[in-house]
Amino acid sequence: MRRLFANGWVVTMDDGGAEHERGWVLIDGRTIEAVGSGDEPEAEARVDLGGAVLTPGLVNTHHHLYQTLTRARAQQADLFTWLRELYPVWARIDAEAEYAAARTGLAELALSGCSTVFDHHYVFPRGRPGIFEAEVEAARELGVRLVASRGSMDLGVSDGGLPPDELVEELDAVLAETERLHGRYHENGPGAHIQVAVAPCSPFSVTGKLMEESAALARRLGLVLHTHLAETLEEETYCRELYGCSPVEYLERLGWLADDVWCAHCVHLSDGEVARFAETGTGVAHCPTSNLRLGAGVAPVRALLDAGVRVGLGVDGSASNERSDLFGEVKQALLVARGRGGGEAMTAREALRLGTRGGAEVLRRGDVGSLEPGKQADLAIWATDGLELGGADDLVAGLVFSGPHRVDRLVVGGEDVVRGGALVRADESEIARAHRVQARRFAA
Numbered sequence: 001m002r003r004l005f006a007n008g009w010v011v012t013m014d015d016g017g018a019e020h021e022r023g024w025v026l027i028d029g030r031t032i033e034a035v036g037s038g039d040e041p042e043a044e045a046r047v048d049l050g051g052a053v054l055t056p057g058l059v060n061t062h063h064h065l066y067q068t069l070t071r072a073r074a075q076q077a078d079l080f081t082w083l084r085e086l087y088p089v090w091a092r093i094d095a096e097a098e099y100a101a102a103r104t105g106l107a108e109l110a111l112s113g114c115s116t117v118f119d120h121h122y123v124f125p126r127g128r129p130g131i132f133e134a135e136v137e138a139a140r141e142l143g144v145r146l147v148a149s150r151g152s153m154d155l156g157v158s159d160g161g162l163p164p165d166e167l168v169e170e171l172d173a174v175l176a177e178t179e180r181l182h183g184r185y186h187e188n189g190p191g192a193h194i195q196v197a198v199a200p201c202s203p204f205s206v207t208g209k210l211m212e213e214s215a216a217l218a219r220r221l222g223l224v225l226h227t228h229l230a231e232t233l234e235e236e237t238y239c240r241e242l243y244g245c246s247p248v249e250y251l252e253r254l255g256w257l258a259d260d261v262w263c264a265h266c267v268h269l270s271d272g273e274v275a276r277f278a279e280t281g282t283g284v285a286h287c288p289t290s291n292l293r294l295g296a297g298v299a300p301v302r303a304l305l306d307a308g309v310r311v312g313l314g315v316d317g318s319a320s321n322e323r324s325d326l327f328g329e330v331k332q333a334l335l336v337a338r339g340r341g342g343g344e345a346m347t348a349r350e351a352l353r354l355g356t357r358g359g360a361e362v363l364r365r366g367d368v369g370s371l372e373p374g375k376q377a378d379l380a381i382w383a384t385d386g387l388e389l390g391g392a393d394d395l396v397a398g399l400v401f402s403g404p405h406r407v408d409r410l411v412v413g414g415e416d417v418v419r420g421g422a423l424v425r426a427d428e429s430e431i432a433r434a435h436r437v438q439a440r441r442f443a444a
């Protein structure tokens with residue numbers, strides 16, 4: 001069915017950054033047929049947006065949904081202290097808890113306008129099947145797109161790593177399980193709802209051999225690759241002591257600086273390393289709130305963008321950013337860029353671009369992230385008649401400056417996921433209740 005979303009401020013995020021202040025978007029089934037302003041095309045249904053802002057559905061490029069079970073822990077800790085406190089708690093994860101956690105995090109993200117979610121899951125305790133599957137079930141239930149990682153850790157504390165030995169896996173088991181999940185779930189091509197990524201956790205929890213073999217597997221299967229990188233100064237010290245080089249140099253040595261890779265954080269990069277990211281096409285998931293929460297620093301996003309690096313936004317896991325609100329992260333990205341580089345370091349529209357088109361480019365998803373003919377009908381509609389936008393003539397900048405906001409309507413592949421600020425396919429309060437039951441099992 002062709003549906004016309006009319007009388008809205010359409011922010012396309014196409015290459016030229018086109019906006020239609022009194023515009024419309026025509027969708028046909030799952031995809032966008034036309035975008036414009038002026039004379040409206042014929043359609044079977046017309047939705048009057050009443051002056052709302054219409055953006056592409058947002059794209060989250062880094063999360064750990066399971067961490068919704070362990071919020072507000074290790075409140076004054078840096079990354080390594082925080083991890084050492086939380087690893088033993090996370091070791092309790094199983095499929096039932098993961099399902100409750102994923103529904104909660106995905107619901108929060110959907111209500112913040114996010115239609116495509118990457119989740120970096122890497123905690124797979126031995127003998128607990130169904131964790132990855134539980135995430136897929138939650139995403140299908142809510143209606144958002146999920147790129148889920150079969151992540152991994154194989155460098156335990158007795159081998160010089162950070163995680164406890166009980167949480168690390170054998171290399172062969174990791175690779176075999178990744179291949180199995182790829183065969184069962186991965187969808188190719190435009191409009192995919194479920195995809196698999198390969199994502200060993202970090203230089204301090206994974207052996208170089210697993211990093212290399214993960215990359216080889218991903219390249220054989222045509223999957224994208226992801227890991228944490230250069231998040232804190234402690235990580236840099238750790239890498240220099242263990243590997244004799246910086247985290248970025250270490251990654252490059254393993255064949256991991258490439259255009260099928262994106263890395264979370266990248267707070268501590270030298271100018272030369274920013275250039276290497278650009279030369280190799282390596283992408284970045286910028287997670288400003290989490291970086292502030294753990295006192296890690298502020299990533300050099302202005303320099304990355306000026307160099308032409310692909311940059312998207314991530315809310316990161318809920319144990320280091322208790323709120324899975326991607327629109328909030330758009331505003332946070334704007335604020336930290338200005339805190340680091342001054343008032344001209346980032347515009348509101350650049351920040352919004354990071355959360356939409358930028359994220360899609362990072363995930364190598366050419367089918368989402370902008371409102372253009374042929375792209376997926378993933379639309380986020382933002383009401384502009386509330387208290388916080390009174391007095392704002394530029395409603396797009398006003399939205400970003402006054403964020404976060406609950407999205408009024410979220411359409412994913414032509415299907416309503418949020419309407420009137422409420423989930424369409426699931427019950428928010430039921431999700432919250434079920435989550436609390438599971439979270440009790442993770443109490444300190």
Ligand SMILES: [Zn+2]
Binds near residue numbers: 062120264
């Ligand atoms: Zn993370």
